[in-house]
Amino acid sequence: NEAQKPPPVMHYYMNNVTQSRTPAENEEKVLILTPLARFYQEYWDNLVKIQYPHDLISLAFIIPKTKEGNAAYAALQTQVTKLQKGPNKKRFASVTILRQDTESPLQSQNEAERHKIENQKSRRAAMAKARNSLLFTTLGPTTSWVFWLDADIVEFPPTIIQDLAAYDADIIAPNCYQRYYDDKKKAMDIRPYDFNNWIDSPTAKELAAKMGKDDILLEGYAEMPTYRSLMAMMYDPAADPGTKVKLDGVGGAALLVKADVHRDGAMFPAFSFYHLIETEGFAKMAHRLNRESYGLPNYLVYHYNE
């Protein structure tokens, strides 16, 4: 079959891959990455409502090889098929779905179980590997931005990509809250959910200095008070909605990253890295690469309430 078309030779000029304050105007490509163990319709509905030009957005998912993962896969598949056959304007540039090859270390994934401190290290290590697999295999030479978005983030503004990119930060996280029913007030209210966005403390540094090389610090556990300043606790509806703080640790619930940060090598350590792991270790690694993380205490996204 000597007549076959020559295989592709692709040339890319990396300095054309800009990461500007006005990414849509500059036609910058965004890769939205979601590790997905459960499918929530509200997540999907908000994803589809994102106002950034969909033809500049690629989606990629990584789904665990569990029964729950199978159900999530089927639900995602249905929605993707519907969307990509629908009106052009809504379609995304491409959709990649990866099925993991490793068993999840914790089959039961209810909130109480996965947040137990003794389960955290293996769980966070598994999450780190899943995020790295997704990142290393889907980041392309023309990607300008990576937007990490967990599958259980069920409410966020449709302008979130532009809003976050406007800060021109290497790494930037909104504040992740949760809606709940307050039994005393007999009304819905909101409360902090993600404690991984923080500013380091002397106590945490002292704790780390005394730890064994494989031990990790965790945030949000009464057994291990770190006295870090948590962005989750800085939300002030009366303050400037645009306030930005510098962070030393970040969460992955919603996180906009300049693709060059990843290309320089910043990934999610699945091992103790300065006694940090996964997204918190990522912020530290980026810092070692002279890339800084920021957070927006008054810009809220909402986590599903089980």
Next chain:
Amino acid sequence: NEAQKPPPVMHYYMNNVTQSRTPAENEEKVLILTPLARFYQEYWDNLVKIQYPHDLISLAFIIPKTKEGNAAYAALQTQVTKLQKGPNKKRFASVTILRQDTESPLQSQNEAERHKIENQKSRRAAMAKARNSLLFTTLGPTTSWVFWLDADIVEFPPTIIQDLAAYDADIIAPNCYQRYYDDKKKAMDIRPYDFNNWIDSPTAKELAAKMGKDDILLEGYAEMPTYRSLMAMMYDPAADPGTKVKLDGVGGAALLVKADVHRDGAMFPAFSFYHLIETEGFAKMAHRLNRESYGLPNYLVYHYNE
């Protein structure tokens, strides 16, 4: 244009991406990654002679934004075009060429200059970032193996991929030597070239323990004797050609890596990682991910002699 074809939805089952002792038989895809500052015809000629099925091989290059890089780019381009238009059997599955966006920290790239100890840290950091950019943007969901091959490796066996894969190691390096003219013997001879393949020593560990957090250990410098066991010094033509040794540090001149090692997050640190950097830091990081490195002291590849 509502009639446009729906954009691609791609599904990948990661457990189908095997990394076996018989990769060609199992149709495992190989990605050959080359950071390329100078083009050597002998490198290219040997690359084309690789006997692994070419339709399973993708090539990717990253080229610096220097005058030298421009010349290398033009030379590569000519060869790629010729090859990919030629007989099907010789064509590779795809070729990706990335032009870096950063200036090289050292414009002069002759051997004496780039091996100066005071130039090593910034040079190795720049190399690490180049390797990461290349890796993160070209590794795909179906890649089984990554074969790192420097552009100045001008002689290696055509069966090198199969030969190395047969060891079933996460990471495996042949021994990198150099041909030279021995003035005393009045004849060609060979000598060790790459000192980055080593087994750690107590002296190196003590040196590291006393270093500042940003300092790095370097190998092959009289100013800094580490007493590590260098694979370069283990070559024995009289011994078993298949001998394998476990390594703690590796070089990138020629290095076969199971793609899952990278997917788990192992990359080339551009910062001091346990006082190691770039390919040596990579071996350490892989080790932290429970992936081990091996070397073949009696399997030789040859570096260009400037």
